[in-house]
Amino acid sequence: MKLTVVGGGSTYTPELVDGFARLRDTLPVGELVLMDPDENRLDLVGGLARRIFARQGHPGRITTTTDLDAAVDGADTVLLQLRVGGQAAREQDETWPLECGCVGQETTGAGGLAKALRTVPVVLDIAERVRRTNPGAWIIDFTNPVGIVTRALLQAGHRAIGLCNVAIGLQRKFAALLSLEPSELHLDHVGLNHLTWETAVRRGGPEGEDVLPELLARHGDTVAADLRLPRPLLDTLGVVPSYYLRYYYAHDEVVRELGGKPSRAAEVAAMEEQLLTLYADPALDEKPGLLAKRGGAFYSEAAVDLAAALLGGAGSPYQVVNTYNNGTLPFLPDDAVVEVQAAVGAKGASPLPVAPVDPLYAGLMAAVTAYEDLALQAALHGGRERVFRALLAHPLVGQYAHAEQLTDRLIAHNREHLAWA
Numbered sequence: 001m002k003l004t005v006v007g008g009g010s011t012y013t014p015e016l017v018d019g020f021a022r023l024r025d026t027l028p029v030g031e032l033v034l035m036d037p038d039e040n041r042l043d044l045v046g047g048l049a050r051r052i053f054a055r056q057g058h059p060g061r062i063t064t065t066t067d068l069d070a071a072v073d074g075a076d077t078v079l080l081q082l083r084v085g086g087q088a089a090r091e092q093d094e095t096w097p098l099e100c101g102c103v104g105q106e107t108t109g110a111g112g113l114a115k116a117l118r119t120v121p122v123v124l125d126i127a128e129r130v131r132r133t134n135p136g137a138w139i140i141d142f143t144n145p146v147g148i149v150t151r152a153l154l155q156a157g158h159r160a161i162g163l164c165n166v167a168i169g170l171q172r173k174f175a176a177l178l179s180l181e182p183s184e185l186h187l188d189h190v191g192l193n194h195l196t197w198e199t200a201v202r203r204g205g206p207e208g209e210d211v212l213p214e215l216l217a218r219h220g221d222t223v224a225a226d227l228r229l230p231r232p233l234l235d236t237l238g239v240v241p242s243y244y245l246r247y248y249y250a251h252d253e254v255v256r257e258l259g260g261k262p263s264r265a266a267e268v269a270a271m272e273e274q275l276l277t278l279y280a281d282p283a284l285d286e287k288p289g290l291l292a293k294r295g296g297a298f299y300s301e302a303a304v305d306l307a308a309a310l311l312g313g314a315g316s317p318y319q320v321v322n323t324y325n326n327g328t329l330p331f332l333p334d335d336a337v338v339e340v341q342a343a344v345g346a347k348g349a350s351p352l353p354v355a356p357v358d359p360l361y362a363g364l365m366a367a368v369t370a371y372e373d374l375a376l377q378a379a380l381h382g383g384r385e386r387v388f389r390a391l392l393a394h395p396l397v398g399q400y401a402h403a404e405q406l407t408d409r410l411i412a413h414n415r416e417h418l419a420w421a
Contacts, residue, residue, distance in 0.1 A: 017300075022056065076138070102255065186208060275294065
């Protein structure tokens with residue numbers, strides 16, 4: 001089995017490689033190809049990746065290349081984890097929206113739109129090159145904003161599924177709080193990428209007992225603290241929102257916080273320098289502890305599980321993925337991309353039935369879905385008016401004066417990445 005990681009020079013990659021090494025019985029990778037245009041980073045990450053495989057006795061071969069076509073040729077699965085513009089572009093995404101009183105974040109709000117505009121054309125070009133050589137290959141997208149990028153891939157006819165680590169992270173947190181194994185819990189995870197709610201936590205599978213009321217009663221303070229939301233809000237909702245909902249439920253509070261401290265992008269950039277220095281040490285043969293602070297917790301487990309299931313292997317039968325709605329949430333268009341539990345196998349993902357969704361969540365999902373549709377049109381076709389319409393539709397922007405200012409700032413800061421600007 002050949003698996004290719006596009007963006008293999010990312011400092012995330014050793015987390016992924018560690019998962020491939022530990023879980024080789026689930027996903028027996030014969031060749032792992034790390035592709036990245038940055039040859040220096042690729043050499044550092046590739047060297048550590050080989051040492052991780054050697055330490056754990058993995059028989060697979062790891063190759064590195066800057067040649068995309070060679071990397072994807074013959075691959076069974078291609079995993080996308082790229083960041084167009086790097087941390088410098090992320091720094092901009094997280095700062096200029098604050099000038100207009102709006103959240104600055106790399107996947108949500110105006111910053112998320114900027115990332116989508118930079119990313120969608122690049123990802124579609126990669127996918128076309130995969131299709132030319134490997135029409136049967138699966139594309140797993142971990143590149144943010146996952147919902148919009150996955151929708152672009154699916155609408156272009158690619159064999160693609162989006163992946164996020166929010167659900168698997170919550171599953172493991174809940175299992176630890178309840179003194180259970182993660183495999184014992186099934187989440188009723190409903191929404192869009194980075195806009196989700198856990199409406200039930202079931203012991204044993206999709207039809208199991210819902211232990212969410214017990215979880216909130218016994219550990220509500222801990223859950224609320226992790227989400228940085230007030231406990232009474234969780235009690236009122238009776239569900240667990242993802243931590244990205246804080247940008248909506250506490251928008252003004254978040255804007256004040258973000259305006260008074262260094263950006264997350266600056267923190268990550270400094271951390272990446274330290275990580276790359278560690279990766280250069282020929283004695284290092286395991287992922288360093290610092291990597292846990294980089295983000296992407298449990299990413300490797302989720303990726304291995306999904307790839308194994310898609311390739312007909314030992315992956316879990318039910319997984320949280322991003323895929324076409326196709327009637328799963330009847331208040332959204334069929335071609336919207338939703339993030340829900342699905343039965344995953346060699347033919348792809350089939351969403352499980354979802355209980356009726358409270359209007360409190362359904363309304364926000366519908367609004368953000370409309371924004372995502374407009375954002376995708378802007379990413380595919382360009383133009384200032386399309387950017388403005390997407391921003392005006394976003395619940396975190398809304399006001400026309402904000403949308404006008406944000407449109408100008410977005411284009412000014414991203415001109416080098418926008419072919420139409």
